[in-house]
Amino acid sequence: MQCMMKAICAQCLQRHVDPVTGDETFVFSCVNQDQPMDQVDFANLNSRLKANSVMEKITSLWLDYLIERWQPARV
Numbered sequence: 001m002q003c004m005m006k007a008i009c010a011q012c013l014q015r016h017v018d019p020v021t022g023d024e025t026f027v028f029s030c031v032n033q034d035q036p037m038d039q040v041d042f043a044n045l046n047s048r049l050k051a052n053s054v055m056e057k058i059t060s061l062w063l064d065y066l067i068e069r070w071q072p073a074r075v
């Protein structure tokens, strides 16, 4: 779960493909954690996780920059 607010940020969107009909659907993984494995598009999942990783690294670098620059007061 990314945002902890369920269906808000869409970073957890998961593509499903019905193996019989080929129909495509999307679910919020944070709301729907029990998903049928034969419908999960794992290639799409892999791509989404890599994209999320980029944003996590950028956010971490930004926080390091802010903390180094402004030296927040320690409580």
Ligand code: FES
Pocket: 001, 002, 003, 004, 005, 006, 007, 008, 009, 010, 011, 012, 013, 028, 029, 030, 031
């Ligand atoms: S984790 Fe944010 S919408 Fe699912």
